[in-house]
Amino acid sequence: MLRTRVITAIVLLAVLVPITLFAPIGAFGALIGFVVVFAAWEWGRLLKLNGAGPVAYAVVAGLALVLSAFLGIRSTPLYEMAAIFWVLAGPYALLRKPTLAAHAWRAFLLFAGIVVFLACWHAVVDARTRGVAFVLSLLLVVWLADIGAYFAGKALGRHKLAPSISPGKTWEGAVGGWLAVIVIGALAAGTGFYAPTVFTAFVEHLGWDRSFVALSVLVAFSVVGDLFESLLKRQAGVKDSSGLLPGHGGVLDRIDALLPVLPIALLMLG
Numbered sequence: 001m002l003r004t005r006v007i008t009a010i011v012l013l014a015v016l017v018p019i020t021l022f023a024p025i026g027a028f029g030a031l032i033g034f035v036v037v038f039a040a041w042e043w044g045r046l047l048k049l050n051g052a053g054p055v056a057y058a059v060v061a062g063l064a065l066v067l068s069a070f071l072g073i074r075s076t077p078l079y080e081m082a083a084i085f086w087v088l089a090g091p092y093a094l095l096r097k098p099t100l101a102a103h104a105w106r107a108f109l110l111f112a113g114i115v116v117f118l119a120c121w122h123a124v125v126d127a128r129t130r131g132v133a134f135v136l137s138l139l140l141v142v143w144l145a146d147i148g149a150y151f152a153g154k155a156l157g158r159h160k161l162a163p164s165i166s167p168g169k170t171w172e173g174a175v176g177g178w179l180a181v182i183v184i185g186a187l188a189a190g191t192g193f194y195a196p197t198v199f200t201a202f203v204e205h206l207g208w209d210r211s212f213v214a215l216s217v218l219v220a221f222s223v224v225g226d227l228f229e230s231l232l233k234r235q236a237g238v239k240d241s242s243g244l245l246p247g248h249g250g251v252l253d254r255i256d257a258l259l260p261v262l263p264i265a266l267l268m269l270g
Contacts, residue, residue: 005247039251042241046232075122079267082119086260090224123262137197145177152176166230222257229256
């Protein structure tokens, strides 16, 4: 399993890194579009669409991406709609756990998924237009939160965060992830390392005090995104969103925390 994970990671990095660093925005956007379409296919599978339903859903998501880019749809309204979903529906789902058997809930999630994926795609592309360092620093927020939570949870984890959804996550881990983001963010903003980054942008737009609040919000919603996908997988009765990435599960398993963080970060920056 470890060998498979490593090989998959190397292949992904060999594709993603050069395109992120050197490709024009159009090629970068096309690559992220493919990622989002596969994620939409997995979303449809988790919502238990029958037969060719997941494929049709992915096609709709892809067409929505193309049309939004072709028509020049403004990003901000998409960020706002996605933020409303994550602020209201995300915590509601985690607390109330509405079942996928409720047809109204499934229909709502099918519609919301298109908005979420559109907002995510636009946010990544918008971030890339601000610079390679900016988009990488935005991804770094989620990576740091995840890595910090893993090690802090391993060392200190005692109190379960959401035992019925993701038994391995703890409050201590969540705090550890938050500290990792705050410390690295403060260092990056203070030194101006590879500016402009999301850290320097927050300080420039919001000041130091509100920047800490903004980063804390992003960390909190990275956890919400992770737990929300875990809830969908648990209700669908699967361990991974798919087997597209051998050793890593599916695309959604890799980007679940990014789905809320990306549009909310861009919305806060204006």
